[in-house]
Amino acid sequence: MKHVSVLLQEVIDIYKPFERGVYIDCTLGAGGHSREILNNIKGKDSGLIAIDLDARAVENFAEYVSKHNLERQVEIVKDNFVNIAEIWEKSEFKKRGLVCRGVIMDLGFSLDEIETSGKGFSFLRDEPLLMTYGDPSQYSHTAYDIVNSFPKNELVRIFRIYGEERDAERVAVAILKERKHRKISTTRDLVEIVLKAKKISPHARRRQKIHPATKIFQALRIAVNKELDNIKQVLKDVVEILGKGGRIAVISFHSLEDRIVKQTFKYYKDKGVLEVLTPKPVVPSREEKAINPRSRSAKMRAAEKM
Ligand SMILES: C[S@@+](CC[C@H](N)C(=O)[O-])C[C@H]1O[C@@H](n2cnc3c(N)ncnc32)[C@H](O)[C@@H]1O
Known part of the structure; x- marks a missing residue:
């Protein structure tokens, strides 16, 4: 069985109209969200940074990138997303002066990890x-x-x-x-x-x-x-590296994660740093749940840097 991306269209809609800049997928996995981001930034002076700890996820995506001659638009990083600040500092895109426009975190594990790791x-x-x-x-x-x-x-x-x-x-x-x-x-x-x-x-x-x-x-x-410490840490750093108007979307699969995301967004909203785009979390449609039962417990929250 192949991993089916959760809330794919909903995530993509958060970033539209995909202004010039860099999009960071912190949880590459089977690459569903990353591929869709690439489809939207193709031909534009923009980039994707795709991060995962899982060696196979990184290898598979490197093959995809090479097959489609996308090397100039993609940086693939095998690392913990908790190191996002360092990854961003070292990025060639940042050195070229591009601004971080979007970050996606689709937490947990991929079906590939369950089935083949x-x-x-x-x-x-x-x-x-x-x-x-x-x-x-x-x-x-x-x-x-x-x-x-x-x-x-x-x-x-x-x-x-x-x-x-x-x-x-x-x-x-x-x-x-x-x-x-x-x-x-x-x-x-x-x-x-x-x-x-x-x-x-x-x-x-x-x-x-x-x-x-x-x-x-x-x-x-x-x-x-x-996992919970990582989310707390990474959200702080994401808020720092996002450019003005940049957006973050987080998909969580249980209440512990979702609570951290909700509270962190609220903390930054109260400080006037983030605008929350999802007063209520976005959940999969009935059709999505029927096609992909794993999506059942997913919740997406999104926010924009002010
Ligand atoms: C739910 S999957 C992502 C699926 C992907 N969005 C897609 O559409 O195919 C989550 C991925 O995040 C990775 N991951 C989890 N925690 C991580 C961390 N702290 N740093 C980097 N990758 C992590 C896992 O290895 C897994 O591949």
């Missing part, structure tokens, strides 16, 4: 517990490190805060019990522990719409990648 993002596969968007060796801890070495109270905190998991304590206790005997190495090991802790039989599990390990996996992924 082999890093344990999905509870439906049996893979090593890594959950890093980038190279695992660059991380202070992977999901494996967290479940095998973090103290109980830290596990409870992660599951409760990042997963909003009601059974945080129970799952943490089960993890500690299990790791006395063996290492918890794979996604399947973890799923079994969660099912046992929640006293759910495989039969009962099959009847549930939402997998009982969903929130535990979300919590670990957020903790490994420091």
